[in-house]
Amino acid sequence: MLKYEHIMFDMDGTFIDSRNFHGLAFQRYFKSLGKAVDMEAVKDALGVTVADIFHRIGITGAEEERAFDHLAEFYKTGAADDLIAQIPFGPHAKETFRVLHQAGYRMSIVTNSFTELAEKILELHELQEYFAEVAGADRHSLDKEGRCRAILGKYGVAADRALYVGDAERDIEIANTIGCDACFADVPIGWAKDPEALVHRLAPAYVIRGLGELQALLT
Structure with a gap:
């Protein structure tokens, strides 16, 4: 399971x-x-x-x-x-998406970039087949929480059966508010200003130093 x-x-x-x-x-x-x-x-x-x-x-x-x-x-x-x-990917990121997809996980992207850009990134890096949804920001809103809730609602997934993986404080706050598990990507390319304080205050279920660690956690 x-x-x-x-x-x-x-x-x-x-x-x-x-x-x-x-x-x-x-x-x-x-x-x-x-x-x-x-x-x-x-x-x-x-x-x-x-x-x-x-x-x-x-x-x-x-x-x-x-x-x-x-x-x-x-x-x-x-x-x-x-x-x-030419956008650099984190180590083992592409391999991790392939492994999780093959294991049967349904995955989505929730980003504050435009949907058109996110879709083009996945297309040019040959990753689009691994993701069920790409939910980018609209013209004036950064309502990631709303987009996460909409995805779970669309697929009939209870919050406690979902995982949100992000690198910033707001990502972990969203996961906690929705009620899904949070995975904090404490990675060199991340945007978190104070990772240690983030982990102490928000207590994510997982902390990873690279996306490749998800393979051991989830498969």
Whole structure:
């Protein structure tokens, strides 16, 4: 019997090292809009909503709505494919997804990146077959909790039969609020500012130093 009926994974910082990618991709994207943006300004804006990034660059109002549509097309039409193909993955991450899939686990991605981008990352790295759902952020919201609940509801999975794997404080808080087990990815590419304090305060069910450790925990 499998330990869980569904495993949800955060993406950025959990199994991909995407800081440099996002900086380069947004800089290219803004250039396509005719806006010259300094790389440091882009990197300083990462970690918030896409709308917040637009506002910091000076894109607001009707221009903001057009920019959202353009960003989705930017990813879907391959304008950043070369950058996506170079995104580094954490050690053993791809192998771990294959092993868990073969063991029978249903898995999903829940990320604050655009769904179009997350799907393209999985496609170009030949991982899309392993995931039942890809739930990215919408235009203005970072409601990961709502997206996690929606996935469990769709597949009829009780919270205590699910696992959420993430690298940041908010990921573990979401798991605790929903009632599913939390796995904190305390990895070099993670975004947690104080991992030790996070573990002490939020007490995740598991702490891993690399995604490959999930193979021993779950199979």
